[in-house]
Amino acid sequence: MKELRIAIIGCGMISHRHMTVINNLNKRGQNLKVVAAAEIDKEKLEEWGKQYGLAEENLYQDFREMLKRDDIDEVEVCVHNNLHTSVATAVMAAGFPCYSEKPMAASYADAKILYDAQKKYGQKLAVQISSIYNPQTRIAKEMVEKGKLGKVYHVRSVGHRRQGRPGYDMPFFSHDFVNPKIGVHGPLFDLGIYHLAQMLYVLGMPELESVYGMQSCDYWRNEKIDDAVGCHTPIEDLGVGLARFKGGISMDIYEDWAIHMDEIGSSFIAGSLGGLKFTDVDTTGGPLAVPEGGSIVGGGFLQKPRLEWFGVDEEGRLFDNKLDCAIDDITGMQELALNPEMQMYNDNQLQWYSYLRGDLTDETRIDSPYIAMQTAFLSEGVVLSSELGRSVTADEIKAMSKSISLREQETPFGTIKYDFDEYKG
Numbered sequence: 157m158k159e160l161r162i163a164i165i166g167c168g169m170i171s172h173r174h175m176t177v178i179n180n181l182n183k184r185g186q187n188l189k190v191v192a193a194a195e196i197d198k199e200k201l202e203e204w205g206k207q208y209g210l211a212e213e214n215l216y217q218d219f220r221e222m223l224k225r226d227d228i229d230e231v232e233v234c235v236h237n238n239l240h241t242s243v244a245t246a247v248m249a250a251g252f253p254c255y256s257e258k259p260m261a262a263s264y265a266d267a268k269i270l271y272d273a274q275k276k277y278g279q280k281l282a283v284q285i286s287s288i289y290n291p292q293t294r295i296a297k298e299m300v301e302k303g304k305l306g307k308v309y310h311v312r313s314v315g316h317r318r319q320g321r322p323g324y325d326m327p328f329f330s331h332d333f334v335n336p337k338i339g340v341h342g343p344l345f346d347l348g349i350y351h352l353a354q355m356l357y358v359l360g361m362p363e364l365e366s367v368y369g370m371q372s373c374d375y376w377r378n379e380k381i382d383d384a385v386g387c388h389t390p391i392e393d394l395g396v397g398l399a400r401f402k403g404g405i406s407m408d409i410y411e412d413w414a415i416h417m418d419e420i421g422s423s424f425i426a427g428s429l430g431g432l433k434f435t436d437v438d439t440t441g442g443p444l445a446v447p448e449g450g451s452i453v454g455g456g457f458l459q460k461p462r463l464e465w466f467g468v469d470e471e472g473r474l475f476d477n478k479l480d481c482a483i484d485d486i487t488g489m490q491e492l493a494l495n496p497e498m499q500m501y502n503d504n505q506l507q508w509y510s511y512l513r514g515d516l517t518d519e520t521r522i523d524s525p526y527i528a529m530q531t532a533f534l535s536e537g538v539v540l541s542s543e544l545g546r547s548v549t550a551d552e553i554k555a556m557s558k559s560i561s562l563r564e565q566e567t568p569f570g571t572i573k574y575d576f577d578e579y580k581g
């Protein structure tokens with residue numbers, strides 16, 4: 157297999173997960189080589205270089221210098237939320253395919269700018285959304301398509317943590333998660349994207365009509381922690397909404413970073429003939445993201461996504477079916493034994509590399525940029541509705557969304573100016 161030469165921008169927590177996946181894929185015969193990395197924090201950069209064996213000449217504080225190289229096949233953007241559009245468009249403008257972290261952006265306008273950049277620069281793009289790369293999502297999508305649930309009328313997109321604000325209650329996460337200029341939004345744009353994107357994708361990307369939503373920030377805070385994380389303008393800890401889609405489908409949304417509650421249930425799809433309950437949605441990246449003998453970067457356990465199917469047969473008898481959707485190992489599921497090609501659909505990064513190599517095409521890959529952009533559209537509806545105190549239509553979201561992605565960034569070596577298109581609606 158031809159060598160794929162990779163560059164990383166942002167050597168923080170999630171970059172280590174990218175490296176774990178790369179390492180695990182190389183053990184499975186992929187020929188992936190990380191040839192360069194960029195990180196504004198010099199100390200972090202040097203440590204990262206040592207950890208992964210990159211020589212000094214392949215380490216850059218200024219990613220723009222790295223993008224002058226001509227021996228890179230693709231760039232993985234691991235900076236924080238409100239820099240995704242800024243950095244990823246710069247990567248594509250410099251002539252490189254780009255794989256960017258989630259959320260696609262902190263506003264719909266920015267997600268659209270990044271989406272359009274694919275065409276503008278003629279470059280491939282993918283966005284990390286681990287929840288859609290696994291059998292749980294594929295099986296559910298197929299069931300909806302085959303009409304096994306009948307007419308879908310309602311969907312719930314839900315996620316929660318108890319006292320789990322990253323960078324605040326969980327100090328080992330970057331404080332940028334709770335920085336209003338960089339993380340920008342709370343749980344809806346963090347864990348919420350995994351649940352919303354999964355539901356939208358399973359439903360076949362239904363067209364949004366309107367959203368009513370609210371975000372709030374009322375959970376317990378402490379001055380000492382505020383000082384320690386350098387954040388005195390809190391961002392939301394709750395995002396809720398009720399969306400209406402063409403075709404008579406409603407969706408309620410509940411995403412909470414901190415609730416005092418053990419269980420609040422999971423996402424589900426309700427149809428005239430059946431219901432599907434989604435348990436343990438994959439928000440951590442699946443088995444390839446786990447280092448050998450170690451645990452997932454950032455903590456937590458490997459999720460084992462499952463589906464529960466509640467239905468009624470032709471005789472009117474009710475049934476409950478439990479569908480195990482876990483991928484215990486890349487070759488662990490029977491589906492993979494029967495069709496090894498399916499492994500390209502079980503991991504974000506593997507799908508991206510397969511797409512770059514031409515093993516997947518625009519038609520056969522999962523269109524993560526489109527799904528991520530539509531997810532941002534729905535999330536933005538909640539943001540705008542919350543600000544306005546009323547519901548917003550899809551047209552209003554398009555008209556009111558604003559680009560907020562950073563156009564200037566202060567760094568230890570000076571100001572980086574980002575030059576990307578204006579949002580045109």
Ligand SMILES: NC(=O)c1ccc[n+]([C@@H]2O[C@H](COP(=O)([O-])OP(=O)(O)OC[C@H]3O[C@@H](n4cnc5c(N)ncnc54)[C@H](O)[C@@H]3O)[C@@H](O)[C@H]2O)c1
Nearest residue numbers: 166167168169170194195196234235236237257258330454
């Ligand atoms: N941490 C997780 O578990 C996790 C999981 C999934 C997705 N993500 C997403 O990944 C992104 C990064 O999260 P993280 O936890 O790794 O944050 P982080 O703060 O640990 O890492 C981001 C790194 O980017 C660097 N950086 C900022 N601007 C840069 C620039 N111009 N050039 C080069 N480097 C730059 C920062 O110095 C920092 O080291 C976020 O958008 C987050 O939503 C994180």
